[in-house]
Each structure stands twice: as C-alpha cells, then as structure tokens.
Amino acid sequence: MTAWKTLHTLRDRAAGRSILSLFDADPARATGFAAEADGLLFDYSKTAIDAETRAALLQLAEEADVAGRRAAMFAGARINETEGRAVLHTALRNPDAAITVDGADVMPELRETLGRMTAFAEGVRAGHIAPPGGGRFSHVVNIGIGGSDLGPAMATRALAPYCDGPEVHFVSNVDGAHIHDVLDRVQLTATLFIVASKTFTTIETMTNAETARERLAARVGADKAPGHFVALSSAPDRTAAFGIPPERVFGFADWVGGRYSVWGPIGLSLMLAVGPENFRAFLDGGRAMDRHFQEAPPSGNLPMLLALTGIWHNQLCGHATRAVLPYEQRLELLPAYLQQLEMESNGKSVAMDGAALDRQSGPIVWGAPGTNGQHAFYQLIHQGTRVVPCEFMAGAAGHEPDLAGHHQLLLANCLAQSEALMRGRSLDAARALMESAGYAGAELERQARHRVFPGNRPSTTLLYPMLTPYVLGQIIALYEHRVFVEGVILGINSFDQWGVELGKELAKSLAPVVAGTETAEGRDGSTRNLLAYLARHRG
C-alpha cells in the first residue's frame, strides 16, 4: 500500500514538530481537526496530525478497503475467516433490519429472543416472575467472564442513575473469593443467577455456576434451586445438561462474538437493572453510531478518525500503549472493557491470510478514571521517557445537579491535563518558577530540571452531553468500529481469539498436578519449583 510509504515519510517529518505550532499555523485547527456527530465531539487537534497526514491516513483506509469490509460485515458476510463466521453484533441493535446469512433470514429469531428477554425482565422487575419459594427477585448475580461479564458489568456501573430494578452483582473470577464475597452480600432465597457463557464450557463460569447451584440447593432445596437460574448461551444442549429448561435460556447465534455481545442476551443483567426501555435506548445509541459509521464521509467519520489516530500513534509513531481516561467515575470499568475489546481483537501477529504481520499489532490499552489516575500514573504520562497517547473523555453534565460544582472541577481537570500534556513547561519557565520560590545557583538549576515538562504529548478528547443509555451505546459502538477499522488496516481478523487457548489447555493439564493427583514430571524447572512451593505452603 503506497499510503504506508507516504505516512512513514510524514512521520519522519513530524518527528520534532510542535503540536502547538500547528495551532499557530492554522487558526481554524481546533475545529478543523475535530468532528461532531449526533451530539458527540471528537477532538484530535492535540496530535501531530496535520492536513497532509490526515489525507494520507484517509488514503490508507481507502487502500485497505475499509468501506468494502464494512459493507461485508453489515451484510452478514463471513468476515471472521478463521472461524468461518459472520460478524453481526450490529444486528442486535437493529432488530427491525432485514439481514440474511447465507440466504437465511436471521432476524426473526433475534426479535423473538429480544421479546422474551423484555418480557422476562419486565416480569422480574414487576415481581410476576419470582423465586419458587415466594417473594421477589431482589438480587441478580451474573456469572460469566470476559465478554460475558465485562460488557454488562461496565454498562450496569455506567448507568447507575438508571438502575431501578433488582440489585445486580457480577461474579467472574474462578478465585473462590469472588463468589464467596458476592454470595455474602446477596439474599440467596431472593437471588436470580444468570449463567452467561456463549460456549457454556468456560471453566471459570461453569465452576462458579456449580458452586452457586450447590449453595442454593443447600439453602432452598434441590427442587427449588433450578427456579433461580437462567442461561445466556449459544449452546442449548449444554444449558439443558446443566438443568436449565429451554424457556429459561436466551440464545444467540455464533455471529455474536463474546466481546461484542452486551447488546443481546448477554446484556440481560443490564436490562434487569435499568429496564427494557433504557436498554432499548442503549441499543438505539449503538444503532445511531452504526449508521454514522456506514454513512458519514471518512473525514467526518468518528470511528474512522479514532482508528486513524490510533494507527498514527501506534504503528507509525511507535507508541506502544494508549491510555483511556474517562473523566466519569461511572466509566471506571471502561478501560477493562476496552482492554478485551481492543487487545483480544487486534493483539495478533498473523494477518488474515496467515502471513506474519508486517507491523506492530494493536496497542496495549490501559487506563483509569480521572481524576483518580492523576494521583497515580499521570506522573509518567507527563514526565516519563515514553510517550503515552491519551484518550480523554467527559460528559458536559453530570447526573447530580446539586453537585454541579464537582462536575465543573472534574471538567477543568480533564481539560487541564490535555493542555498540560501539549504545552509542557520549558526549562526557562521552570527556572523562573524556582527563582521566584527563592532558589539560586546550582540548586536553582537542579530544582528547575525536575520541574520541566517536555510537552508535545498527544491526546484526543471525546465529549458527550451526558452519560445516558443512548450515549453509552454510541460510545461503545464507536470503539467497536474503531477496533474494526484498525483491524482491517492491519489486515488482522479482529473477531477470533486463538491466543487465549494455550493457557486454557495448560491450566487443564496442571489442575491435577496442583491438586496433587498427578506429578509434575516433564514440566519445566520453574513450574516444578513453583508447584513445590505451593505444595509446601498450602497447608
């Protein structure tokens, strides 16, 4: 692709460029390097991308045929080639669409399931669907991991102001401490357990589900325990084998990837918490972003611009990580959610055709909400030797009008950080500061050097009016499509995850060794040594 070549030249040329100088050269930069869509504002002006670079990045997307792959995805083509699957999570948020996979209409079943989920959620919320022993389901425990946990957990936390249903908890880790602590907090006789697992084979989820069933059976009796369970899965034979009747199973097709599944049955816990109407608004937000992604011209297309900024920073400028920094406490689980979405999707070194990737895979994603992160890791972001492109996000308004002062401070901090990263502080400015603080001579020089901020550190900012269900849907779909665009440009299949398998296999074979029923013979020296320590200290 010729755009890569152009971009390498532009990257070299941009090496020493000051971002601030781009604002001096172009008075309209702030608006020219920002795009607004359906209430969202994406600002990428605080990066070293100039008009020429942007043109080359857009050219790159064109050469990679992002538009063609996008059309194929929405049309239900089997673009997940290593698993031979279509990729249609977008259908979940567009239930009225007409979509076929290999000529078969996939929508009637999807609509029927959404209808059943809605009726079920309404029934539980109204108390018509109740525990077999009487009363109401006041607590819900979603048992799932990865995509069967992170999406609903993140969204339920994000939409706390809309949660007026049963209290929802999440158990994911196979660490017994997790289920123990959650079971301690719920009233077992009034708890609905949702076993969320696409495959219904995931060891963590099945172990936790069995523990929940045992505890329940001990408390309410084995006859009543099944009435406390529902399953969300693509494997009806396995849900039946677990003892969950078909009317309590909400299924979905193999074309819904785990990390893209919050929009369908895996979102049942969210629907129970916020109600079907708010859940529908969440879907509508996602759908609106889909339409924008499909229809907006590339230069004003938010997912495209977010992706191209990512490619610029990661594959071209060589910045290995990116920080996601939501100035929104209720988005505290978003970095973890995006870690799976981005790193499980694009953390690959082989291209779709099996050839070695000719550049870096997707970046390492990490982060925490502002302002908390400021008092933890921002030191490195401002003064460390590595450059960490930052992705700020914030809502214009919070949900607490009586705490508007807090919100103003929050926003001031968000804006201050991106400004500080770009502006920095020169040695001269630091010297002046130290002089006015009374320092002189060598000590002044020494103190000043510690107070220099290199600046010129890139960031983007995504602003939204308020974190409503609709807006959350927009943001999540925006990031999904960003990952898609980056994957297409890198030639990666963003929808498989073979890299998680080897560890799973080894864990299976190690379980009897840890339990002491098999020997460690044949294992490497380190693993044998660690096993020996564990055996000595397990008590």
Ligand code: F6P
């Ligand atoms: O191990 C990775 C993974 O397969 C994820 O892709 C998935 O979201 C998670 O495990 C859970 O899988 P399941 O829903 O099948 O339990």
